[in-house]
Amino acid sequence: MNEKNDKWLDDIISKAVNNRKPKFDAEKFKQKFPEEMHILKSRASKKQRTSWWRTILSDPFSSIATAAVLVLMVGIFVYFSGSKDNTTPLKEPKVTQTPAQMMSLISINLAYNRGGLDEVEKQYEKAITEIGPRPKQITIAELLAESNGT
Amino acid sequence: MPGREKDIVLVKEAIEGNVDSFTELAARYYTPMVAIAHSITGDRDLAEDAAQQCFAKAAVKLTQLKDYKKFAGWLATICRNEAINLTRIERNHRNNEMLSEKSAESKDDNSNEVVKNAMNKLSASSKEVIYLRYYDGLSYDQISDVLGISEQAINGRLRRAKKKLAQVLKCEGFKQV
Secondary structure, eight states, rough: HHHHHHHHHHHHHHHHSSOOOOOHHHHHHHHOHHHHHHHHHHHGHHHHHHHHHHHHHHHHHHHHHHHHHHHHHHHHHHHHHSOOOOOOOOOOOOOOOSSHHHHHHHHHHHHHHHHHHHHHHHHHHHHHHHHHOOOOOHHHHHHHHHHOOO | OHHHHHHHHHHHHHTTHHHHHHHHHHEEEEEEHHHHHHHHOOHHHHHHHHHHHHHHHHHGGGGGGOGGHHHHHHHHHHHHHHHHHHHHHHHHHTTTTTHHHHHHHSSSHHHHHHHHHHHHOOHHHHHHHHHHHSSOOOOOOHHHHHTTTTHHHHHHHHHHHHHHHHHHHHHOOTOOO
């Protein structure tokens, strides 16, 4: 199709398609669709509630930034809540008070159950402290020989 | 302010309940919407009705629009649906007679009628691009906004449509071909 034909075609199409330019009459439109206009106006009161979400979601960069901040916040929360010792502090075990009670079979058993031989050792040390000073060369085993029945 | 940025501002304001911004948007897109509707209905008055219905529907559904940049394309989709609905209703109302046969504007000039009949033989998308281009001389940029395709694609589609139209007119023995 050459340019001359194109011009001729343009003219007849323009004539066939466009008899008069359409013009939008805003006032007539508002009168014709009052309900729709009311719905549109009613959104003004909801503006504050939705605008900040729309602002974030409309821009991809702000969406990514918001997501990153959220992930960071969750990470920090998990990190700190994980490092915190959530278990309730162990109550001071009810330990017998007198050296004789400390060295009873039940008391030693309880100490062993609490923390094994270390705990038993601690209990011996505590009992010895309660009993008072002793010569350095005497071992705990020797001291408690009588108690052990050996 | 360039067209698209201005559109985005107006859409934001309209969503927030500003009626004036909405009517400004409607005024900006009235011609393209009438052109699209006209390409479907074949009737100018019906096309204007469809365009107005389209804006009324858009006023209600505006909050559903996710990407403000695509307002024109979104509006065009509503307009096509409205035009199809109105055409169907009107056809039923006229006992399935062709709208173009009853239309007053189609009887004003014999050559116009021949051209319009030839245009009815084009595909819907070709007809749409012709109406958009020749309604008030819309620019390729404006048509690109409405149809959501590139200016090159519009140029190609328009060229093919005109070529086909010329062939149809020639086949029908149009004198000036």
